Amino acid sequence: ELKVEQNPLFLSMQEGKNYTIYCNYSTTSDRLYWYRQDPGKSLESLFVLLSNGAVKQEGRLMASLDTKARLSTLHITAAVHDLSATYFCAVGIDSNSGYALNFGKGTSLLVTP
Amino acid sequence: NAGVTQTPKFQVLKTGQSMTLQCAQDMNHNSMYWYRQDPGMGLRLIYYSASEGTTDKGEVPNGYNVSRLNKREFSLRLESAAPSQTSVYFCASVGRHTDTQYFGPGTRLTVL
DSSP: OOOEEEEOSEEEEETTOOEEEEEEESSOOSOEEEEEEOTTSOEEEEEEEOSTTOEEEETTEEEEEETTTTEEEEEEOSOOGGGOEEEEEEEEEEETTEEEEEEOOOEEEEEEO | OOOEEEEOSEEEEOTTOOEEEEEEESSOOSEEEEEEEETTTEEEEEEEEEETTEEEEOSOOTTEEEEEOSSSBEEEEESSOOGGGOEEEEEEEEOTTOOOOEEOOOEEEEEO
C-alpha cells in the first residue's frame, strides 16, 4: 500500500521567515504534484515534478524531487500572509486508467505578522 | 472554457436516499477522477476512468458507482447514502499530453 507522508501537518510561521515542507512516499514513482487549497475552495496546481532532481520555482515557493530518496520538498522563502493555505503533495501512480494520485494529508500553513 | 464543473455544489441527504453527483469537463481530457476529502485525511481516490466506457476502482470505492457517459461527463452515484459518506467530493480530469490534474469546485454532501 502506497503511503504519502507530509510533515509538518501544521505550521505557523512569521512573515519573512523561511521554511520547508517535506513529502515522503513509500513506492517508486516519477511523478510528484504539489497543490494549494484555500479554505472552502478547490485545489490549485502549483508544481508537477516529473524526474529525479527536478526543481521548479514560482514566486516564493520552490519544489524539488529526489526519486531515489522518495522525497519531495516545498520550500517557502520570506513568507507572506497570502501564502496561508493548506498544501498537499500527491504521488502519481501509473495504471491502465492513467495516473491516479495518492495524496498526503496536507500541511496547514498560517503566516502571521 | 469552464474547465471542470460539478453539480450540485451542496446537498443534504437522509440515510438511505440516493443521488448522483455530476461532473463535466470541456478540455477534451481523456482521464477523469472522483475523490473525496475528509478533515485530516487528505483526498482519497474513489473511482477513475481513462476513457468512455472504462472505469477502475480507487482506494475507497465501496458504496459508490460511476458512469463515464461520454468523454466529457463522469458521474458518481450513491445508491443508499450513509452518514460515513458525508464529505466534500471533487472531480478532476487530465489530458493525454498534459501532466496536471485539474479539479472542479467540489460538492459538499451531508448525510443525516
